[in-house]
Amino acid sequence: MRNDGTLDRRAVAAALLRDPGDLLVVSGLGAPSYDAAAAGDRPLNFYLWGAMGGAAMVGLGIALAQRSRRVLVLTGDGEMLMGMGSLATIAAADAPNLAIAVLDNARYGETGSQRSHTGLTTDLAAVAAACGWSAIATARDMAEVEALRPRLRQERLFAVIRISPDELPRHLPPRDGAHLADRFRRALGVPTD
Amino acid sequence: MTQPSWQMQVYAALRAARITQLAYVPDAGHAQLIEAAHADPVMRAVVLTTEEEGIALTAGAWLGGERAVLLMQSSGVGNCINMLSLPVNCRIPFFALITMRGEWAEFNPWQVPMGTATPAVLTAAGVHVRRADRADEVAEIVAASAALAFESAVPVAVLFSQRLVGAKVFAK
Numbered sequence: 477m478r479n480d481g482t483l484d485r486r487a488v489a490a491a492l493l494r495d496p497g498d499l500l501v502v503s504g505l506g507a508p509s510y511d512a513a514a515a516g517d518r519p520l521n522f523y524l525w526g527a528m529g530g531a532a533m534v535g536l537g538i539a540l541a542q543r544s545r546r547v548l549v550l551t552g553d554g555e556m557l558m559g560m561g562s563l564a565t566i567a568a569a570d571a572p573n574l575a576i577a578v579l580d581n582a583r584y585g586e587t588g589s590q591r592s593h594t595g596l597t598t599d600l601a602a603v604a605a606a607c608g609w610s611a612i613a614t615a616r617d618m619a620e621v622e623a624l625r626p627r628l629r630q631e632r633l634f635a636v637i638r639i640s641p642d643e644l645p646r647h648l649p650p651r652d653g654a655h656l657a658d659r660f661r662r663a664l665g666v667p668t669d
Numbered sequence: 670m671t672q673p674s675w676q677m678q679v680y681a682a683l684r685a686a687r688i689t690q691l692a693y694v695p696d697a698g699h700a701q702l703i704e705a706a707h708a709d710p711v712m713r714a715v716v717l718t719t720e721e722e723g724i725a726l727t728a729g730a731w732l733g734g735e736r737a738v739l740l741m742q743s744s745g746v747g748n749c750i751n752m753l754s755l756p757v758n759c760r761i762p763f764f765a766l767i768t769m770r771g772e773w774a775e776f777n778p779w780q781v782p783m784g785t786a787t788p789a790v791l792t793a794a795g796v797h798v799r800r801a802d803r804a805d806e807v808a809e810i811v812a813a814s815a816a817l818a819f820e821s822a823v824p825v826a827v828l829f830s831q832r833l834v835g836a837k838v839f840a841k
Contacts, residue, residue, distance in 0.1 A: 502729070522732060527755040530725030534755075537729020537737065540690055540713050561718030562725075569715050653759035657732060666734035 481638030483618065485579050488637050489515045489550065491621050492577060492628060496520070499629060500538055500664075504531035504551025506586040508579055512550055513649035519663035522656055523649045529558030532576055536566050539574035542664070546573050546629050553580040553594040553636075560603060563634070567608035575628040576604075581641040589641060604634035614638065675833075676701035678808035679766070683738055686815035688764075689713060690730045690737035692723035698768030698834035699740045720745035724752035724763065731761045736819055739765040743787040743828070744780060753794045756824050763796070763824035764815055773831035776839045787828065796824040802833055 489511035493501065501521045503512040508531075509523040522538075524531055535549035556563075556578050566574065582595025594600055601612040611633045615621045624635050650656055661668075673681070680702050683691070691706040692715040693699060706714035717723050723739035730737035741749075746767065756763035770777075771784025788798050799814045801807040811827055818825040 500733075524755075526758070527725060527752050529721065530728075530752055530755060533722045533725030534729040534732070536715070537690065537726040537731070537735075538733040539729075540715070541730050541733025541735035559722070559725075562722050564718050565715065565722055570713070653755070653761075657759040657761055660732050661734065664732075664734060 481581055481616070481640055483616070483621065483637060483639045484642075485511050485581070485639040486514055486644055487618065488579060488621050488639055491618065492548070492550065492625055494625070498545060500542065500545055500547045502531050502535045502538065502547065502549045504528075504549070504555035506552055506555065507644075508550050508552050508555070509649055510644075510647045511579065514647035517649055519659040521649070522660050523651075525651045525653070528555055529562070531555055532559055532562045532566060535574050535576070536562070536569060536571055539571040540569070543573060547571075547575070548628055549574070549576045551576070551578055552585070553578055553582060553600065554584045554592050556600055557593055557598070563604050563607040563609065567604070572632045575631060575633045575635070577624070577628055577635045577637060579639050580636050581639045583641045585641070585643060589643070601634060601636045609634045612636075674701065675804040675807045677705065679811050680705045682808045682812040682815065684709075684711070685812065686736065686819065688736045688738050688815070690715065690726070690735055691740065692717055692726045692737060693740035694720050694723070694742070694745050696740065696742040696768050697837060698742065698829060699766070702740060702766075720748045721752040723765075724749050724755060727763055728755045728759065728761045736762070737764070738815075739763075740767075741765065742768045743770050743784045746787045746790055747783055750790065750794050753796065753824060757795045760822050762818045762822050764818040765796075765826040766811065766829065767826050768829045768834045769831045770837075771831070774836035775831065776837065784831075791826050794824075796826050798826050798828060800828045800830060802830045804833060807833065
């Protein structure tokens with residue numbers, strides 16, 4: 477199996493996050509957090525800088541707490557692979573307001589672009605389907621990415637977007653976790669305990 | 670009127686602490702809590718494939734304005750360590766109830782290493798550890814530990830001793 481992604485990851489993130497409204501965004505560590513920040517920093521973006529494998533589950537916790545809001549998890553193939561069991565957990569949970577978009581470059585970009593399993597033998601969309609996700613999609617061009625944008629805000633969708641392995645300049649979001657958590661809760665209007 | 674079981678007293682303490690999400694890796698010692706959570710329309714019970722998923726879930730619950738608890742047994746503690754950087758770094762409350770294995774009439778030697786290491790490993794990762802040994806003290810310890818976790822925004826784990834929970838019996 478070869479991953480033949482060609483899409484510019486920043487263009488993909490900018491398209492998916494355009495006019496975010498009150499969308500709640502969780503980004504996985506590494507480049508997806510830079511991509512989300514480059515698309516426009518906002519308090520309702522919660523960037524992970526660590527906790528690898530946890531992005532989707534952070535999204536689930538938010539989605540269960542905020543039933544009337546949409547949650548989008550934007551992460552990479554390596555991060556999703558580390559939390560692959562969470563695809564089963566989320567499929568079995570009652571969270572129709574959660575969607576996941578995986579920016580798949582088939583590489584571990586932060587550590588020297590070593591090939592990941594999605595460039596070897598693993599198809600994450602097929603994994604999600606086997607876990608019970610009824611809506612899955614794979615996008616390979618920008619028209620398909622544009623078509624994903626509304627679906628990610630309406631459906632319980634697991635989407636894989638084949639992006640180019642090119643490394644882009646880092647666009648660093650805030651990395652103080654307490655600050656990120658506090659501003660997220662304030663923007664949501666969660667009362668301080 | 671008979672006293673509710675200590676397990677149901679613990680469940681009442683979780684509700685009194687306004688916890689509305691309960692994530693778990695199944696464990697016989699937590700079975701009553703898990704059943705109570707699934708039967709309770711207020712509680713969202715989430716079964717996990719591995720314990721560290723629950724660290725991330727409980728952090729998300731807090732970000733979304735709810736309180737969550739994670740149930741596991743001591744063998745799962747080792748799976749959680751890196752993920753604990755999330756609540757620690759983000760100053761997000763973390764609250765876990767952990768049934769102990771490997772310390773009291775344990776039949777299975779594979780449970781002993783992680784059971785022995787559990788308090789030290791949690792402490793090293795920044796988690797405040799409390800321990801309940803007797804049925805008449807569990808609910809109070811859970812209530813006080815939940816208050817510590819959620820009011821002071823720190824990670825807290827309560828260990829339920831194997832003597833309290835009852836050693837698993839392996840029929841031969």
